[in-house]
Amino acid sequence: MSEVGNVSPLQTVMVQCGEHNLLVRAQLDLFGTGHLIKAADLTLGTAGCPSTRVYPENQTVLFDYGLHECGSRLQMTGDFLIYTTHLTHIPNYPGSVIVRTNGAVVPIECRYFRKGNVSSNPIKPTWIPFSSTRSGEGHLSFSLRLMNDDWLTERTSTVYYLGDLIHIEASVSMANHVSLKLYIDRCVATLSPDKDSTLRYSIIDYNGCLLDSKAEDSFSTFVLPRDGREPDKLQFDLDAFRFYGDERSLIFITCHLRVAAVDQGDSRNKACTFQKLEHMCGVRAGCDGGPDCDSCLSDLCIIAGLPPVQETQANTHQLVIEIVNKAVIHGVFCLELTVMVQCGEHNLLVRAQLDFFGTGHQIKAADLTLGTAGCQPTRVYPENQIVLFDYGLHECGSRLQMTGDFLIYTIHLTYIPNYPGSVIVRTNGAVVPIECRYLRMGNVSSNPIKPTWIPFSSTRSGEGHLSFSLRLMNGDWLTERTSTVYYLGDLIHIEASVSMANHVPLKLYIDRCVATLSPDKDSTLRYSIIDYNGCLLDSKAEDSFSTFVLPRDGREPDKLQFDLDAFRFYGDERSLIFITCHLRVAPADQGDSRNKACTFQKLEHIWRPLEGSDSDICACCHVGNCGSTREILIPFRGRRDLGTEAGRSLTL
Structure with missing residues (x-):
């Protein structure tokens, strides 16, 4: 084996791949913001190995472990042996109410040339190289990538907002092989690298059924390129989500990829999306006919007599993405044109679109309330997807403020998403401040038209x-x-x-x-x-x-x-x-x-x-x-x- 080179995922994290060991140096200013993290909050690999040395003088920590230690993972391709692990930052603030840094996972990879043989010793092989016996057999190299909107280039950022579509491309490199076609058997989302962890969400399952496309608020779909599908690639859009009730923003997506003969399209070899308008699974990519996707509806996709697909490191791949909150930038009378307010003489009229964030995701009318009293919508218009709140200025816990020239009624429209029985969410909560101003006209009156007592502005003019x-x-x-x-x-x-x-x-x-x-x-x-x-x-x-x-x-x-x-x-x-x-x-x-x-x-x-x-x-x-x-x-x-x-x- 020979060393390919160093991998540097971040400017603050440097990696050196040795013959037997992995050396990771991380700056305590991990995010480059000037905020120093604690060395004890950094660990290596799934085993959670602590740092081997801390240098306070230059604010650096060192991890020095063997390539096989700390739960590292070995993958083999045609040319390389690849060791993968990750550096994890989990901030710990005992007794503190606030935090100033997020958690983070930094993927680390070391590649070594195989040189046509496999050996238990990196220098001297202990048996005869068998590359000649494999030359006719060929080799399959699977990959899973995040793509830009054009599907032509790989996306460098792994950060997404709720409402975004995540473009994912699976591919396989086939050398000296008969023509094969790529399929995605299953994909699962978890909050840790362990795909079998308790809290998980099935995105794809049952040999190619895109289960997430069946969710009411999802735009997920398999994608068929304009010029037709290439047999060595399979693409799908995943509607961004977060796990319900969990503040962690990092999501691990693990997919099991598989190839089959090009003409072998059946219920085991398919890529099916649920069409909500037709209430059926449609053929979007990879299926030769609609009936092959019907099994998605019954969740039964195994053909009798066919052995189950064996899951190996070679065809199981993982992506790490970060879903961050996209807070709403609001005005007084408008929230990106989805909330409109009309201030009357006695009442307040609020119209809110169910596409509250302008992303195409419809929220539930019952999740919107007005004021601290939590007043419910007075009317819902399903035909144009609008809810209406019509209440008196003093109702729903509104607040009255007085300035020199104005009477100001303030209140807020609150959205708290409720997902009973769901593992994930696709929208954030929001609070929209609302304000109605009325000229005082030099007096204060309980009636906006006819004052019931003498104006007293003259008595205040000298008071300031x-x-x-x-x-x-x-x-x-x-x-x-x-x-x-x-x-x-x-x-x-x-x-x-x-x-x-x-x-x-x-x-x-x-x-x-x-x-x-x-x-x-x-x-x-x-x-x-x-x-x-x-x-x-x-x-x-x-x-x-x-x-x-x-x-x-x-x-x-x-x-x-x-x-x-x-x-x-x-x-x-x-x-x-x-x-x-x-x-x-x-x-x-x-x-x-x-x-x-x-x-x-x-x-x-x-x-x-x-x-x-x-x-x-x-x-x-x-x-x-x-x-x-x-x-x-x-x-x-x-x-x-x-x-x-x-x-x-x-x-x-």
Whole structure:
């Protein structure tokens, strides 16, 4: 055997294939985002071998094991011996509520020339080479690949979103063989490399029945190229999915491939797709006639007298793909034109298309609710696939906010997919904020047409008004960010501000910010980002780059900015995160332990204020007690809330 070369699947993972051993070097900054993972969270192979050495000085770990160790797998082709294994990262956050890195599986492969013989010793064969006896026998080399949309080139990325079609091509290389035709007997999806694991989903089974094409929400199908099927290839589209109730995004697809004589099309040699409109299995590729696919309907595809197909390493292949959440970028009155809102004098009218995400997948009307009260649709229109919500402005748990010029009713449309008895899902949950604004016209009235008391705007004109806001900003901090979608490793730029009219000079502070998985800031599962009157607690986390930000030209008293390192809640697959912040103003010269913006400096192991050098005002952040908050009692209505709470939902 001779070494072919090194395989480098990632810039942060390097592999060296030796004669007897495999050497894997991995950087602790595995994803290249600056977040260091723990060496103990990296293992090699199905046996879960730990690293053999850790180098803290250059943040590198080393795995040095024999080619046959750690559960590696040997495959043989006509020219090569191929050892395959994988490096696995499973983040472990004991006692933590959030995570900042995803799990990952890095496939590793070492190829060695066979040189026409097979030997138990890589240097000296112990028996006579028998390549001459195999030359007339020929060789079959199977493969399974992810393809681009044109089906001409292999896809380099293994990341897909729900709603995507995964193009999969099986092929076989036939040398010195009579003409044969390729078939896919079965394909199974699992959450680990073990195809026999408990949680699994059958994509193809019964000798070529594409079972997933029968699912109501699936667009999976065998694909027949325009110029006809090549006998050495078989292609199919798989509608992306995730496992129900499991947050892991990596999916392992293992397929068993087989060849048969070109003219041997029968119930054992077929490729059948379920046609929903005709409610029958159709011949899409590889079948000579419809009756051969009828057996898919009864799940009986074995012909009596034929021996079962033996599964071997040579014709069983595995793909690793990653399905990530594609969060919805929403507007106030429109969600990619699938949600429309009409604000009436007394009522709110919401129309939602059942093709909620615009992907062609119809959701169930019963999975859509309005407001915290969970109001059901008032009407469903099956003919045009639309649901209608018609409720009063004060119903379904709506919330009323008042600003200087407007009365604002806020509510949200919630989609929670329910898949009773299903193993997989093809859509994510979503929350769509809805807002209706009404001009106050200088008075407040319980009737939008005729006021029932005297306008009092004149009594407030000298009092002034404070209007708070909380916004997502672009990296230049000059413009508001339109997208609410972030990836782990991103910095979220958040700007708090206050508009002060007819007021003495005041300075803005953020007392506290909390992250939750629902609009309720007091929900059980929550994470404190800022607390104790301006201590950025998240900046103290070992893997965090969160910090208060001081603009180059100094801080404006009516604004306060901070960077938040993106995270998700540990053990929860929901991607929507609600961040609620409590904003407050104080006299501009009143900087003390209750009026501050402090970041933890890890190198110095000390809390430091955003402005000035007096770190004493941040000392209370260490003990987690900075005294009670004495707020300035100025009557106002915050832009985001009826009181002093300013909140906004962010999608991670």
